[in-house]
Every structure is written in C-alpha cells, then in structure tokens.
Amino acid sequence: MRSCAKMRCDAEPVATVSLRYAERQVAIGDLLPQRDRHLLDLCREHVERMTPPVGWTVHDSRAGVPADAEPALAV
Numbered sequence: 001m002r003s004c005a006k007m008r009c010d011a012e013p014v015a016t017v018s019l020r021y022a023e024r025q026v027a028i029g030d031l032l033p034q035r036d037r038h039l040l041d042l043c044r045e046h047v048e049r050m051t052p053p054v055g056w057t058v059h060d061s062r063a064g065v066p067a068d069a070e071p072a073l074a075v
Helices: 044-049
Strands: 015-020 025-030 041-042 055-062
Touching: 025 041
Parallel strands: 025 055
Antiparallel strands: 015 025, 015 041
C-alpha cells in the first residue's frame, strides 16, 4: 500500500501533486496508478492544508472537483 509523501504520515494518498516551476503553479491531479518519484502523492489532509509558495497559483484538475472549488490554500 502506498502512503502519503509527507514524513510520518501513513494515510493513504488521494491525489498526485506536481510543482511546475516555470509556470509557478501547484498542480493537483487524480492519484496516478503508480508512484512517480518526481511527484508528490498526498493524503486528503495534506492536500487541504498545502500552502503554495508566495506568488504561485493552484490548479486542481481532479475528477469530481468543481473548477471553482480550489483548495483553501494560504498564499
């Protein structure tokens, strides 16, 4: 079983997150079938609590998540 990428978190991941440096964007997508060492698989709590770097945007493209329901992330 895969676990959340956050240290000391054994929760099951629900989303895969990528950091797009050139676009200054945090991209949240559906959990990929296989772990990719260049991406972060995060549990629900850590996706919701994630804070992007100052000046970055967040794009959530997960299935079932309305386009206007971006996570409440502090900027």
